[in-house]
Structures are given as structure tokens and as C-alpha cells.
Amino acid sequence: MITEALVLSAILFVIGTFGVLVRRNAMIMFLCIELQLNAVNLSFVAFSRLFGIEGQIFVFFVMTVAAAEAAVGLAIIISIFRHYETVNVDSFNLLKW
């Protein structure tokens, strides 16, 4: 069960990475980052079956940080949307050569 959970975690992480790389919509990139965080959570839970309860406590902290990150990130997306009227990341090219 642990090996299967780690494989599932790896697959979800890779799908999340691919999503961040290929989508242009900032909201969906953000969702894919959440997917990556969740994949890591799954491997923490799987490793807690090997090394004790600390893995689950780490997941607790990761979830808290993810909640804070979602709040601040969405606020940044809203304030960017006010300036550009879009969330397409290709439009945000002020610092790009």
C-alpha cells in the first residue's frame, strides 16, 4: 500500500508540474500548484506509516501554509486583474526583456 501511495503521489506531482508549465491561465496554474502540494501531502502520509506520526503533523502544517498561500495568492491575482483586465500570464511581460 505504501509503495502504491508513493507512486500515486509521484504521478499527481508530475501532472501538477505539467499543468503549471503548459497553462496560461493564472488561476489554473495556481490550482495545479495546490495539486502539487497535495501530492507531497500524500507522500508525507504514506511515509508516516514507516516513520511514525510526525508525517501527519507535517501534513497539518503544509495545509495551513497552503491556506495562507491561497489567500495571499488570490489577492495578488485580483490586484493584477484590476490592472490588466486579464489573468493570462502571457500579458504580464513588463519584466520580460
Next chain:
Amino acid sequence: MAPVLFYMFAGLAIGGAIGVVMAKSPIGSLLFMVTTLGAMAGTFVLLEAHFLAAIQIIVYAGAIMVLFLFVIMLLNLGHDYQKDLKGGAFAVMSFGVTGVIAGFLAQELGTTGIQDGPGGASIDALIAEHGAVGAIATELYTTYVVPFEITGILLLVAIVGALVLAKKEV
């Protein structure tokens, strides 16, 4: 029974994840994400992390995803339905990068078939002694009480930061 359930949840999670990346509208993406989170809560239950499964449903699928939904609806996204997948060389390069990551992960996992270690028995004993919530809580409020308090400060900073950033005129 448990392996069948695990593969069912795993398939649901992977399908949902692919849906998140491929869905046309942001709302569709978000609903696929909720599916994935629910399936992952199922795998948490199968790995005996009952409290985390409940938190996953309540906090992630319930609170964070609703926050995303509010923002998508506030910004009125998803009406243009323009294709925003990057195509061409960039997509190929992304396939390459993710393929390399997947290869490394497969190599790491393939060489060591991991079996149930000593941690599983200790967690089962903790759950039998304190209950599913108590098993985490006793450790969290004794050994990890300082990080737990710092988490409170982090959340306060996040609230203030979100308010300042999203304010009308900065």
C-alpha cells in the same frame, strides 16, 4: 477490499488531476480538483490518517476551493473559452521536463519496494490509545507546540496581507 478501494481512489485522483490540467473553463478545472481532493481523502483514510482525511475535505475541498470559486466568479473568468494551453515547442519541452522528473521518481521508487514499517504499528497504538484526533493532538500540543503557535502568526500575516493586496486603492 482495501487494495481495490485504493486503486479506485487512485484512478479517480489521477483522472481528476488530468481534468484539472485539460479542462477548458476554470470552473470545470476547479470541480475536477474537488474530485481529486475527495479521492485523496479516501486514500488518507486507507492509510489510517482519519483526522487528515476529514481536514482535507473540510479545509481543502470546503474552504480553499470555495475561495478559488469566489475569485473565479468575482473576476468573471471562463466566458471567453479561448484555448490557453501552450502549444508547439513549449509543450514538447514541458513533456520532456515532466518526463525527466517522472523518470527520476520511478527510478527511486522502483529500486526500493517499501513494506509496512515500524511507524504503522506505533500509529495504530496511538490511535487505539488516544483516538484518531488525539493521536495527532498529543504530539502537536507537546513536541510541536512552538511551530503550531508560529502557524497562528503566519495566518494573521496572511489575513492582513490579503486585505492590503486586495484593497481598492493601494
